[in-house]
Amino acid sequence: VKESLGVVLTASSQYEVWCDKPSDKDLVRAFSRVSAFWSRISSVQIIPNMSREKLVANPRLAAIAPLLDYDRPDMIIMLGGRPVLVIEITEHGYTGDNPLQRFARLARAAEMGIPSIHFTPFARTRYDEMLYTDNPTSARKVSSRLFEGFLRLTRVYGVPVVAMDWAVSRQGLPIRPSNDNEIRQIYGEVIDYAEHLCEHDGEHVLHGESILNCQVIARAIEATKKKAAQSNVLESEIRIENVPYPRVCQLVSEPKSIVDLIGSDYFMKGKDHKLVALRAIEDSVVESVETPGGLLDVSSARADVGRLLPAQFGEKAWLVFYSGYEWRSQPNGGIVVNTEILYCRSEFGKTVRDRNQYLVVVWPRVFWNRSHPRRIALLRELEAFVDSSQTTRLGQLIVQKRIARGIPLDHPNYVAYNADSIGTWAEGGEAGRIYRNYCDLIILNDRVLLGNHWKM
Amino acid sequence: VDLPDTTETEIHNLLRQRLSNITGVKLLGWNPPNAKTYGLPNILIPKFREQRRAGSDRVDACMTYEDVLILTEIKAASSEMVADIAKLRRIYSYWDLLGITQILTRQGIRFSPIPRAVVPAIAFGTLDSSLPQDFLCWHVQPGVYRQIAGVQIPEKDAEVLRRLRAAFERTQDNPEM
Numbered sequence: 001v002k003e004s005l006g007v008v009l010t011a012s013s014q015y016e017v018w019c020d021k022p023s024d025k026d027l028v029r030a031f032s033r034v035s036a037f038w039s040r041i042s043s044v045q046i047i048p049n050m051s052r053e054k055l056v057a058n059p060r061l062a063a064i065a066p067l068l069d070y071d072r073p074d075m076i077i078m079l080g081g082r083p084v085l086v087i088e089i090t091e092h093g094y095t096g097d098n099p100l101q102r103f104a105r106l107a108r109a110a111e112m113g114i115p116s117i118h119f120t121p122f123a124r125t126r127y128d129e130m131l132y133t134d135n136p137t138s139a140r141k142v143s144s145r146l147f148e149g150f151l152r153l154t155r156v157y158g159v160p161v162v163a164m165d166w167a168v169s170r171q172g173l174p175i176r177p178s179n180d181n182e183i184r185q186i187y188g189e190v191i192d193y194a195e196h197l198c199e200h201d202g203e204h205v206l207h208g209e210s211i212l213n214c215q216v217i218a219r220a221i222e223a224t225k226k227k228a229a230q231s232n233v234l235e236s237e238i239r240i241e242n243v244p245y246p247r248v249c250q251l252v253s254e255p256k257s258i259v260d261l262i263g264s265d266y267f268m269k270g271k272d273h274k275l276v277a278l279r280a281i282e283d284s285v286v287e288s289v290e291t292p293g294g295l296l297d298v299s300s301a302r303a304d305v306g307r308l309l310p311a312q313f314g315e316k317a318w319l320v321f322y323s324g325y326e327w328r329s330q331p332n333g334g335i336v337v338n339t340e341i342l343y344c345r346s347e348f349g350k351t352v353r354d355r356n357q358y359l360v361v362v363w364p365r366v367f368w369n370r371s372h373p374r375r376i377a378l379l380r381e382l383e384a385f386v387d388s389s390q391t392t393r394l395g396q397l398i399v400q401k402r403i404a405r406g407i408p409l410d411h412p413n414y415v416a417y418n419a420d421s422i423g424t425w426a427e428g429g430e431a432g433r434i435y436r437n438y439c440d441l442i443i444l445n446d447r448v449l450l451g452n453h454w455k456m
Numbered sequence: 457v458d459l460p461d462t463t464e465t466e467i468h469n470l471l472r473q474r475l476s477n478i479t480g481v482k483l484l485g486w487n488p489p490n491a492k493t494y495g496l497p498n499i500l501i502p503k504f505r506e507q508r509r510a511g512s513d514r515v516d517a518c519m520t521y522e523d524v525l526i527l528t529e530i531k532a533a534s535s536e537m538v539a540d541i542a543k544l545r546r547i548y549s550y551w552d553l554l555g556i557t558q559i560l561t562r563q564g565i566r567f568s569p570i571p572r573a574v575v576p577a578i579a580f581g582t583l584d585s586s587l588p589q590d591f592l593c594w595h596v597q598p599g600v601y602r603q604i605a606g607v608q609i610p611e612k613d614a615e616v617l618r619r620l621r622a623a624f625e626r627t628q629d630n631p632e633m
Contacts, residue, residue, distance in 0.1 A: 022465070027494045091492070130562055131502045131512065171564050176495055 015079055015198065016043040018064055020072040027089070027187075028075065030177070034184045037195035047072055066112055070104040070333065070434050073116075077194060079202045083109075085194055086116040091166065091174040094126060099142040103149055103334035104434050106161055107341060110153040111350075113208055115160045115197060115217075118150065119190050122165045122227065125172030139172045147228035149338045154221060156341070156348055158210050160197075162220040163227060164189045193220060237266050238322040239339060241357065245306065245314045248360055248441070252305045252448050255284035258362050262322055268401045272413045275397045276382060277324035280364040280422060280445055282393075283374050290450040310454050313440070316357055319343050323363045327423020329430035336361060340438045352438055352453055360441040368447035370424040375445070378422045386417040425449070462581035462597055464489050464532045468516070470596045471530065471579050475519060478623040484565050485518040499527075501547050501559055513543055517579070518560070521620045524613055525556065525571035526592060533582035534593075541588050544576040573613045592617055594624070601625050 019025045025046055031038040047064065055065035063082050067073060075087040086109040088102050099120065109116045123139040130137045150161040166174045167186060177183045184191065193216065201211040211217050240261055250257050258281060259267070267278045287299035291308045298305070306314065321339055325332050339359070346354045367375040385392045394415075402409050425444060426432050435442050435449075442449040462470075468488050475481045485499030492498075500512040517528040527547070529540035551559070553574050557567060578587075579594035587593045589606035596602075603621040605614050 021492065022469075023488065023493050030494070089494070127500055127512065127563075128502075131500060131559055134558070134562065169564050171562065173497070173564055176493075176497055178495075 015041045015077060016045070016081075017041055018045055018047045018061075018076045018078065020047060020074050022046060024074045024089075030180070030183050031187065031191050033180050035191045035195060037199060038191060041077075047076075067105075067108055067114065070108050070337075070437075071102070071329075071430055073105045073109065077198055079198060079206060082206055083112070083114050084202045084205045085197055086114055087119065087190065087194065088116065089119045089166075089190070091121065091124075094124070094140045094142070096143060097331040097335050099146045100149075100334035100338045101330040103146065104337040104430075106150070107153055107337045110157040110159050110161055113157065113159055113205070115162075115201075115205060115211070117162055117164055117190055117193060118146075119164045119187070120166055121168050121174045122163070123172075124168050124174060130171060130173075137172065139168070141230075141232050142227075143233050144228055144231045145233055145338055145342065147224050149342055150224050151221070151228050152341050152345070154212070154224075156345065156350060158212065159205075160212060160217045160221055161224075162193075162217075163224045164193070164220070237262060238324070239343070240320045240322075241343060242317040243320050245316075245318060248313075248318045248320065248358075249306045249309075251320065251360070251362060251443055252286055252289065252441075255286055255362065255364065255443060255445070256281055258320075258322055258364070261320060268404055272398055272401070272415050273326075274324055275394060275401065276326075276415060276421065277365050278397060279381070279394050280378055283378060284364050284445045285374070286443065286448055287446050288368075289448040290455075292450070292454060292456045305448075309441075309450075313358060316355060318358045318360055318440075321359065321361045323361055323365075325363075325365065326418075327366050327420045327425075327431070329434075332363075332431050333434035336434060336438050352440075352451070355440075358440040359438065360443060361435060361439050362443045364443075364445050365421070366423050366425055367445045368425050368449075372446055375422050375424070379417075379419070382415070382421055383417050386415055462532060464530065464581075466598075467530055467532060467579060467581045467596050470598065470601075471517070471528075471594060474596070474601055474624065475517075478521075478620070480521055480623070481620070482520045483517070484520065484560065485515065485563075487514050487516050497563060497565075499560065499563065499565075501551065501556065503546075504550075513547060515544075515547075516540075518565075520567065520571055522616050523569050523572040524616045525553070525567075525574040526577050527556075527574065528577040528579055528592075528594075530579045532580065533584050534578065534580040534587060534595075535582075535585040537578050537580060537585075540578060541576075541591065544578075544591075548574070548576060573610070575609060575613055575617070 017028050019028060025044050028044045032041060052065055055061045064076050067076060067083060073086045074089050076083050077085040088105060090102060092098055106116045106118060120142060123141045125137045125139055147163055150163055153161040169175050175186055177186055196216045201214055204211050267274045289296050289298050289305060289308055292310055296308055323332055344355050344357050344359045346356050381392045381394055385394045398413055399409060402411060436452045440451045440454060472486060475483060483496055486493055486496040487498040499515045499518045501515060502512045515527045516530040519526050527544060529537060529544060531537050531540060556574055557571055575592050577592035579596055581597050583595050587604060590608040591606050593604040601624055603624045605617045
């Protein structure tokens, strides 16, 4: 028995693990069959689905509640009742935005001073390609922005956020274990790193002491650094940096001007869904603006938006990020946190107030007002187009695109319809919580929202 | 028998546990509700041959017994399975045995022996509707394991499934025995 931070620890009850899903719990049990450290974990539980208030009020769960503020990590290892390591395991690699889906969870862990591991195939084939052919399909590499983001979190918060590779099969799919030997082959790096961190550095984590100089940790950070150095991303067309504040004010007054900022060509290439977003932009009118002093109705007169918002907004340049996605939590949340930490945060800034440039997200497919007539009309238009390809403005845009790009007019479109296609903001939802915490401004189709840190 | 409500997740767990213990059953894929799996892969069947952006169907459980391939959908109650039955019928009407085995092979599944036939199946905890006659059905509750093979299943396949039934229902705590 030893005393640590006021908690009495015994060899058998020292470690416990909280898991997101039953399958995560099964994996912890599998680890315990091949590792002496994991076999000593006294309790493996699934995090109950309950409000933050209830989590905080529960003595066993209060310590993990802050880690769940944005999303639920796959595994949280506790030492003496306090978190020491967060583990994310995902087979969804691919390119582009997908790998960033879980970034917010790891950012939250880093903010709390908790190290984390992100275990994913660094390169894998896409199901939607390999299912259609017997020939090998090319492996898609995870966006290097993910690794860059981990390194930035490590530097800013002084806790290791490391990436580990999930090996893939000949088909390029993540290898799954069929026996205990394979568990160690596949997950060995995670199993051993977790053991080292908990046994060797766990107490330091609990005391808030840096563990970055530990050799094992430093090696894992170095490996993540090598991945980050292999840049594999194109410059984003929807992330515009160093935008002067008056131009941001113009976006609030005239949301349609986002098309000029991005360039109309962006909408006329790639997925047809971009044109659903363009339709929402065409109809967008901001009718109310949240200000530090409260909500202001700007529907009747075009107010001087710059004067309504915090005076500090004019002191720095802005990063404008456009989201053409429908209302859903991911990958939106992960992308925004990754963008904020990589492009907006000052060198060692630990909070969202420590900015090199402010962050505004333009999200035209989301309304504040669920019953807004413009939202209902956009949804009806989309439904009519999907159901019967009736003549609609959206249909006209798709025809224009086909003609402009020399695509046959009868080429199938993959536009789908559901109520979230033109969605509504949910304050308590995952995306709502993340956006409010990391953005300075959020321009929805009908309202401008202010980041939490600007509210009085 | 007045049976307690059993959730979809529990049906998944009960069925998987039972099938895992039957000699000759090879589990190839499993897709538990709202959860990922680390062991068996999720099995995907494309909706169309060429239109990859049209998406794929996920099949809850996929297995072989002897030389029969069984694709299974799972819900808490049989009355909730209209869409699942339609999904499996759509798969069967679009893909033949060769097509399905080819798609599974592309996902890393290895067959031994190569399946001779494919049978659609449903599993549920509460039997509260009529059952499709061309499907294999599993009624699963804690302590209750019943297998019902529809009369429209070809005799050669039904013969294999009768052997599976014997193994599936062979348990001491099964009140149906």
